Amino acid sequence: MLALAIGVQPLAAAAQDRNAPATLEDLIPDSAVDNPDAWATGDAEAAEPTESALDPDSPMAELPGVEVAWPDELDIPEPEPIEQVETEEDAFAGLEEFRRGGERANGGDRAEVEGRDFIRIDDRLIIGFPDDNDGFPEKTEFVSRFKALSTIEQLDGDEASVAQISRRAEADAELLARLMRIYGYYGAQVNRTVGSRRPGEDRAETDPVVRFDILPGERFAFGEIDLGNLAAAPDYEQLRASFDIQTGMALNSDKIVAEQRDLDTELGETGYPFAAIDAPELLVDHDRLEGDLTMPVEPGGKYVFSEVNSSLPEFLSSKHLSRIARFDKGDVYQRSLEQDLRRAILATGLVSSITITPRKLTEPVGDEPGELALDVGLQKADLRTIAGAIGYGSEDGFKLEASWEHRNFFPPEGSIKFRAIAGTREQLASVGYKRNNFKARDQVLTLDAYASNITTDAVEARSVAVIAGFERLSNLLFQKPFSWAVGGGFIWSDERNRVIGGIARERQEYLIGGVYGRATIDTSDSLLDPSKGFRVTAYLAPEVSRSRGTETFYLRNQLDGTYYRQIGSNVVLAGRGQFASIQGAETFQIAPSRRLYSGGGGSVRGYGYQAVGPRNDFGEPTGGRSLVEGSIEARIDTGFLGGAVQVVPFIDMGSVSIEKIPDFRFVNWGVGVGVRYKTGFGPIRVDVGVPLNRNPLFDSPVAVYVGLGQAF
Incomplete structure (x- = not known):
């Protein structure tokens, strides 16, 4: 013992008086x-003082005392390691090698020294790992994640003292340990050392520096996986495959979160609107080096769509909402289709808020799914809109525009709109009717009647027209690989070429009737700002024109193509080509407003609107019967303003011929540079173009164009 x-x-x-005061x-x-x-x-x-009061060689007398029994077992906690505050070589052995060799080999951010892989986070922070990458393959991702969260990294420049660094080093050590556990290293050790900078460094040697040495240890693996009642689902194999965690896989907490999300998505897309997933729990066993995962899942039964019910049937009927939906009765429930219906109803502009609630109609029986209804709760929005605009453009001059619209004048989605324009080059009054989602989703029926007076560099035309159209649109909500339009109408027009130098030109009346058809194939990745893919549009319009007792038949046709390709990470190369012609009539038999022209912001930049092509003796653009255009531009991301700004150099060409087959007698070239500012509704465009072979009498040295969306 x-x-x-x-x-x-x-x-x-010595004896003394007890009552006397002691000194x-x-x-x-x-x-x-x-x-x-x-x-x-x-x-x-x-x-009394002597020269030697005690012989140092003499044995010490045994002191009398008492014995106290010591417990047989006493649990004394092991003291925590004391943080070392060192300087010079003891604190950073190997840093000289890091500075000399690592900076040459890795730009000063990384070096391998005596079996350790040192990574410099900043001037005051270094992390050391074992140099075996197989022992910790997520090292690069780990360091980036730590750098974003480090409290030391957040300190400002030279304001950090040793005390501040020490306190934050303790917090960062805990952060590193937590991050290691996220990657499955539950036995990882993190050792920290706080010291001064070695002599020879750029700053004083008293500047504090922290080094963390990490020993990952054994990586834990997933043990048992318990997903509750998931096996009761008819699609269990498919659902289980979407949750890509199996026993024996390396343990990773991030993967648990990601796979939970994937399983939730798969349940929502394969017919389980009432599925529920509880929060996952991980039980770590250090003896087995495994973590057992429990995540209770209740599928809630599989269902198919049956019906859509509107809370305002007189306003937007249930039948109309069913047309808007991209699913039919009997289709397996998909959460994405429910969300698409929500967005499509909001896109009508007729409602301010919407709720969609799945409701069980019949329960599943065996492997047969149940049926459900979607109950749609609607809140009406303001249906009338008054709009106005005033502006000036080099092509259009001054323009004042106003409109009034009722978006549900003829329910459902039958709108009426009155519009007026008063401007330098255009005066217009129109009334239009439009029914959105006519008979099916994104099909639009339109009817327009207008009277206009237009003056351009090429023509003066007073017109009255009635135009009807029916089209299937591709829009931002539902971009389609194929879209089309058909229509027709009648136009009465009183036209002449412009009055030049006070010389009045002869006016001529035309009565024009025709039909048209348009089809577009679109593989691009965006309507407003594409970066890959192509678009091809074909247009045909047979027309008949009667003027001065003579009838003329001709066919207008046009083919447009655009191509987009990503070059590297920050450049999109875009190209455009267009060919158009009018077959079956001579140029003088076609109304000036129906001929082909080129030039302007969406055509050949650097030239005025309709300014490219042949001219008559008065210098007026006459238009032609054939047209060829081409453009190439590079859309270069600059990184400015969070990557919202692009610089776009471009080159355009255009040729208009009097003949129905292009003869390229008149070819105009324009070059320039533009700026794009990307917004949530598409890029705002500003282009500055310079005509390379301009006519000094008609073409300005520089032209500026402003618009929304890319040029093509």
Whole structure:
């Protein structure tokens, strides 16, 4: 048995009056100061100072004492390691090699020194790993994640003291340990050292620097996987495959979150609107080096769509909402289709808020799914809109525009709109009817009647027209690989070429009737700002024109193509080509407003609107019967303003011929540069174009164009 001896010695003291006040000299005499050991043992003679009060070679007398029994078992906690605050070589052995060799080999951010892989986070922070990448393959991702969360990294420049660094180093050590556990290293050790900078570095050697040494240890694996009642689902194999965690896989907490999300998505897309997933729990067993995962899942039964019910049937009927939906009765429920219906109803502009609630109609029986209804709750929005705009453009001059619209004048989605324009080059009054989602989703029926007076560099035309159209649109909500339009109408027009130098040109009346058809194939990845893919549009319009008792038949046709390709990470190369012609009539038989022209912001930049092509003796653009255009531009991301700004150099060409087959007698080239500012509704475009072979009499040295969306 262990024993602890505690010595007790009597103290000698002279008798004195107990009532007399004691002084410091009375309590501690001078002899006690000169020889405290002798004074403490009561040896008055020995207390006198001598040359040698104690022989150092003499044995120490055994002290009398008492023995205290020591417990057989006493659990004394191991003291926490004391953080070392060191300087010079003890704190950063190997940093000289890091500085000399690592900076040459890795730009100063990384170096391998004596079996360690050091990564410099910043001037005051270094992390060391074992140099075996197989032991910790997520090292690069780990370091990036730590750097974003580090409290030391957030300190400002030179304001950090040793005390601040030490406190934050403790927090960062805990952060590193947590991050290691996320990657499955539950036995990882993180050692920190806080020291000063070595001599020879750029700053004073008293500047604090922290080094963390990480020993990952064994990586834990997933043990048992418990997904609750998921096996009761008819699609269990498919659903289980979407949750890509199996026993024996390396443990990773991030993967649990990601796979939970994937399983939730798969349940929502395969017919389980009432599925529920509880929060996952991980039980880590250090003896087995495994973590058992429990995540209770209740599928809630599989269902198919049955019906859509509107809360405002007189406003937007249930039948109309069913047309808008991209699913039919009997289709397996998909959460994405429910969300698409929500967005499509909001896109009508007729409602301010919407709720969609799945409701069970019949329960599933065996492997047969149940049926459900979608109950749609609607809140009406303001249906009338008054709009106006005033502006000036180099092509259009001054323009004042106003409109009034009722978006549900003829329910459902039958709108009526009155519009007026008063401007330098255009005056217009129109009334239009439009029914959106006519008979099916994104099909639009339109009917327009208008009277206009237009003056351009090429023509003056006073027109009255009635136009009807029916089209299937591709829009931002539902971009389609194939879209089309058909229509027709009648136009009465009184036209002449412009009055030049006070010389009045002869006016001529035309009565024009025709039909048209248009089809577009679109593989691009965006309507407003594409970066890959192509678009091809074909247009045909047979027309008949009657003027001065003569009827003329001709066919207008046009083919447009655009191509987009990503070059590297920050450049999109875009190209455009267009061919158009009018077959079956001579140029003079076609109304000036129906001929082909080129030039302007959406055509050949650097030239005015309709300014490219042949001119008559008065200098007026006459238009032609054939047209060829081409453009190439590079859309270069600059990184400015969070990547919202692009610089776009471009080159355009255009040729208009009097003949029905292009003869390229008149070819115009324009070059320039533009700026794009990307917004949530598409890029805002500003282009500055310079005509390369301009006519000094008609073409300006520079032209500026402003618009929404890319040029093509």
